[in-house]
Amino acid sequence: MQSKIKVIPTTLKVKDLPPTAISMSNMLFNKTGSWRNYKPVYDEKLPPCNATCPSGEKIQGYLYLVKNNKFAEAWQLIKQDNPLPAVCGRVCFHPCEVECNRNDYDESVGIHNVERLIGDYGLRHNLRVKIGIKKKQQIAIIGGGPAGISAAYHLARMGYKPTIFEAERQLGGMLQYGIPSYRLPKNILQKEINSIIKMGVKVKTGMRVGKNLFIEELAKKYHAVLIATGAYKERNLDIPGEEARGVIGALDFLHEANLPRRQAGSGKKPTISKDVVIIGGGNAAMDAARSALRMGAHPKVIYRRTRNEMPAIPDEIRDTEEEKIDFIFLAAPVKVITKNNKTVALECIRMKLGSADSSGRRKPIPVKGSNFRIKTGTIIKAIGESPETSFIPASLLKDNLVCTDKWGMTAQNNIFAAGDAVTGPKTVVEAIGAGKRSAQAIDKYVRTGKVTHTEIPEVKPVRFEQLNTAYFEHAPRVSMPHLEFKQRVKSTKEVYLGYKPNEAITESDRCFSCGVCNFCDNCWVFCPDMAVIKKKNKYEFNYDYCKGCGICASECPHNVISLVEEKK
């Protein structure tokens, strides 16, 4: 096929010549690749969603699978990193959506809505993950919250049969007892937990550290122990009258409100007054207010700063506002007014915002003489939690938190820790990520006796400016169907109803696939030298002829192709 350049004899006549200026022979001999100064390479990069996800979900990957109607494969992919997609699809604060490059174009991709559908799909179809070669080492996990469940799941995938010791009657921790069922239905949580237990996780409930369970003993009996006890000790207001009847902690309230009737300690739902006041601006405050609303009360939320400084996740604040719950901003409690040790009112003081404090938010300063009273029979404190550490050996603690290296190992070699016990109160997905990392560390430790790790260099995710957005059409985010206000207050039914499969496909199709090839063919179409070769599931460059013009790189919508300077 290849030919050498030929000198055309001048004896040729008009009739012998081609109709127009075309080379007489083919040009394959002319390896134009030698002209190249820059070489294009397929160089997949990190999408910002994946980079941000605390449990490291390959979000672009599962959106691509969903787009192609491959829900089971999407479930398998998500389960590599997250044992609880149906849960996280509902309760995660989805920082992935904040980082989504689509925000700079129209609206972020509804990642958590798709994640939820994938999780539900897995449950509905009883999908199973593959379990590795059986391993003998025994591992104890203290605490069956998100961190403990995540560690148990990842260890089970590797072939271990870890044991979870749980103080409560059921696994789930904050998921079970903290998050109301209108956000996370109990049956969904239970199914997702059950599917993990079926992988070979042993569960012992009613085991409370310091009471019938001791860390040092476990450390002797088991090859490794993971402390994943969470953070559930509620902070006090430190104001007069706090001990009165009618002042309760948000977690205690949510715990009771969340128990099925027959299980509740007192046999009935906690009683609250209609004029209940919730103090705080975090997620627990929002959950408490919305739960109280569903119990027939007219809750008021008091927060010492303004809406802008509220630590609750924006979706929760929006939902709370939609449910027409009253907010009193720039007010702080100073005294609980009691009558016969019963709460009758809360005295507050007005605040104003000063300069920024260590958290970066503006510090509230009391306004002298601005005290006022709110009539109320119930006050729910939701001003934060901290880990309960009284049962943890002091040698493992620092500043009331369990102290570990970044792989979760404490000062004692076979004791690891993960989740809120290490970090203080954080989110579900962060605990899940920590559980995953500690499972990997424990695996290494029990097999090799030490946790060695190579430093992974920090990789910058692909940003909006690096994409070629000419190829993306504007498309609104598929809205999530949800119950209207009137239906919400009457029951504890789940507020958000979930995408239908076709909605999830439409939404997944909005993904920019930042840094990851999704086989759009642009490079193949645009290459002026036909130097892109299309193969099954990949493209290759034919460097014999690629001149390095860079058109492929600039026309790649996803910033997959990089240009590397040729060293000559």
Place this chain on the structure above:
Amino acid sequence: MKEVTTGNHAVSYGAMLSRAQVIAAYPITPQTQIVELLSNFCATGKLKAKFLKVESEHSVMAASIGASLAGARAFTATSGQGLALMHEMIHWAANGRLPIVMADVNRSMAPGWSIWTDQNDSLSQRDTGWIQLYCESSQEVTDSIIQGFKIAEKVYLPVMVILDAFVLSHTSEVIDLPDIKLVDKYLPPFKARDMMDMKNPRAFGGLVTPDFNFELKYKIQEAMNQTIPVAKWADREFKRILGRSYGIIEAYKCEKADTILVTSGTITSTSRYVINQLHAQGKKNVGILKIRMFRPFPAKEVVAVLSKAKKVAVIDRNIGYGVGGIFCQEVKAAFGNEKKHPEFFNFITGIGGRDVTPKDIQGIIDYTETHKKPKEDIIWVGLRK
């Protein structure tokens, strides 16, 4: 099927019925409606073509060249300044011997900035190697696009179908849209010369030394020579299958004419109206020669008609500065080696979109009949002196 349509949409229908496969376009007044309707056809699936929005007319023609080289039936449309911007690629298309069909809506060249008609834009491309067809009605526009592909794909030269801005592009009349099955019969799918073969890739448009470039240019003239019989054949075939015929020129009521008007574009239809009235009054010594095909210039055919007349009034809606009307120059040149020729009167009118009315045509006839010879080289009609 009868349809009320503008000249612009008549272009779009022509391209659709021809089953154009690639349409690269950039909008420009007064051409915009053409691409609007075509993009609509593409979006709704009425026309299965790749519609390319490009960033300039230069790229329009570049993309059309690429498409045509690859074997697709390529269509586009432009006007005035857009055509001028395309100029480099206009040469490429012809030298590349590519059967692209393009509609040009005549628009006066700026400055003074204008969107109105005259022929200087298309006539400035007359020597590029494109075949040029000037149309007088919407029906002729649709039919000429279809015929254009038939001719282009036979002789491998691009075809420009030309219509007047607004006077034709934006006025509506009833046309007969041909049945696409009949058009398919007339114009089968384009089968390109086997030039582009991915397995045997050759270089296009590369360097050609003086040893051979001369011969390649000769081949273009050779193709132009073939074009006149091919265009006549394409017109006959059109008549046979689709029932209409235009000829490459048309002698209208010239049987007893000693004065003949030479016209093109919509001035032809205005002149027909005047001539019809005169003939109805019994004055039958005036006729019209409509020049439909300007490139290649059908000199022999023109001479055959005009040599019977004593006086010829060439009406030019254009001007070759420093010479006179361009049609007039070509007509005179056609008689170059003839022993005898009629007296030529060169009227220039309608430049910059000025209306040319039946009264103007009557004035032209009156002047020609009352003068033995023209008093000036150029007789300006309607000039505000």
